[in-house]
Amino acid sequence: MNNTFESLTDILRQSLAGTRYDVSRLEKLTANSHFENFGFDSLDMVEFFLRVQDEYSFTIKREDFSRLVSMGAVQNYIEQSLAHS
Amino acid sequence: MSFTRLLDNPELAQRYRKVKPFFYMKESAYDVTSVCQLRCDGCYYFEGPKSLVRDNRDPQAWRAFFEDEKTRGITYVVLAGAEPSLVPGILQACYDVIPFGSIASNGLRPIDASVRYRIHLSVWGDSTGDPVYRKYAGGQAGPDCLSAQLKNYHNDDRAIFVYTFNGLNIDQVDEVARRVTGEGHPLTFNVFSAPNASNSSLRLNDELRRTRDKMTEMMDRYTGVLYSRYNAAVHTHSKSLHHLFGCIYPRAQMTATQVQGGLGDTFRSYRADLTHSRESDCCVPDTDCADCRHYAAGSAIVSSQLFSHGASEQTFRAWLDYVDTYLAVWVLGYKKGENLYTGSGEDILPAVPLQASAAANSSLRVL
Numbered sequence: 001m002n003n004t005f006e007s008l009t010d011i012l013r014q015s016l017a018g019t020r021y022d023v024s025r026l027e028k029l030t031a032n033s034h035f036e037n038f039g040f041d042s043l044d045m046v047e048f049f050l051r052v053q054d055e056y057s058f059t060i061k062r063e064d065f066s067r068l069v070s071m072g073a074v075q076n077y078i079e080q081s082l083a084h085s
Numbered sequence: 086m087s088f089t090r091l092l093d094n095p096e097l098a099q100r101y102r103k104v105k106p107f108f109y110m111k112e113s114a115y116d117v118t119s120v121c122q123l124r125c126d127g128c129y130y131f132e133g134p135k136s137l138v139r140d141n142r143d144p145q146a147w148r149a150f151f152e153d154e155k156t157r158g159i160t161y162v163v164l165a166g167a168e169p170s171l172v173p174g175i176l177q178a179c180y181d182v183i184p185f186g187s188i189a190s191n192g193l194r195p196i197d198a199s200v201r202y203r204i205h206l207s208v209w210g211d212s213t214g215d216p217v218y219r220k221y222a223g224g225q226a227g228p229d230c231l232s233a234q235l236k237n238y239h240n241d242d243r244a245i246f247v248y249t250f251n252g253l254n255i256d257q258v259d260e261v262a263r264r265v266t267g268e269g270h271p272l273t274f275n276v277f278s279a280p281n282a283s284n285s286s287l288r289l290n291d292e293l294r295r296t297r298d299k300m301t302e303m304m305d306r307y308t309g310v311l312y313s314r315y316n317a318a319v320h321t322h323s324k325s326l327h328h329l330f331g332c333i334y335p336r337a338q339m340t341a342t343q344v345q346g347g348l349g350d351t352f353r354s355y356r357a358d359l360t361h362s363r364e365s366d367c368c369v370p371d372t373d374c375a376d377c378r379h380y381a382a383g384s385a386i387v388s389s390q391l392f393s394h395g396a397s398e399q400t401f402r403a404w405l406d407y408v409d410t411y412l413a414v415w416v417l418g419y420k421k422g423e424n425l426y427t428g429s430g431e432d433i434l435p436a437v438p439l440q441a442s443a444a445a446n447s448s449l450r451v452l
Contacts (some may be wrong), residue, residue, distance in 0.1 A: 018102050018105045018106060019105060019106060019108060019109065020106065020109050041108045041109055042348075042389070043105075043108040043388075043389065043391055044108060046391045046392045046395075047088070047391065049392065050088035050089075050391070050392065050395050051088060051089060053087070053088070054087040054088055054089045054090075055089075062392065062393075
């Protein structure tokens, strides 16, 4: 689980590259931190989801975006999706 | 093809890196006055209740208001009306606080050079058509707006001319494109979208395909035209933006089955009395959503569709062109690159409309 959290955080960091976002804020990100408290732009989050799809070789359904509110939620979603694939 | 594989293509990666820094733009719209010299056929401003407010004409009040907007997180302003050039003190007050944005003007009165916003000059026809569509407020035939605009904005890098295609003026763009680009100004396109409950003869109806062909012809002929084939395909599709992609503006989200987030959380459309209501918070209030093909709406709606457009190289190329175009149109100093997508758009846009029940599960929905 920790490895996945670190992997996802790296992916998020890649998604924020080239933006004005202060990536040092990610040092405070935990599995339970809500993304909305970190001020990410919605399109940066889209890139994050696209990269997560690619990294874990599965498809995120658009209607599930609203559930992916934290890294923990994303981790669980990945595990559930892969378990059912 | 995976998104990360798409970015292995240097051409696509370079363009993505070019547009990505502008994702931070948080926009809202402000009608700064309800006064205009003209009453143009099909003008959405004088539809609905927004023009009936009592204007706040105090620049200091507007200055304090924009300070609050800045605190709220707004980084980009769209100033419109009626006619913003008639309230220069308010324009200056806004610019002093939030110096990033655009103004929509009829161009009959120049805006002070110190207000360094992108200035969108509305064009409704050529020298024969414009006076017909654009009458004075008292009903007399209107002026030759294009000549006045070209005179008032001669050598002014803020200006971009916005030609609105309607069902009656498709061929009039030839003269406009020649004159505007001939004087070194950029030209882009809008498509008439009927106000609510309007039976306007300006609707395009059966002329959408011919409009698209004319847009393409102008792009091929004049390098000063800021547009792309995907822009043309999207804005002349038989279905409106709302039916193609959904709509992320708060007004549309009031009836959406899912809360969208993004622009839907922050965008507001303020009236000239500094009030707003979520029910009318969209870029062009009082437009019939079923007919909406506004260039302003598309700028947000299509640009927010990275997830669906990131699924293949062709759709990603088209999306990059669209965003590159939108930034050149709305951001002063942004230079549009060569178009990356050369298709017609018919291969990547849905041939049949999304049904309401399927739309929520479609990949062509907004984030």
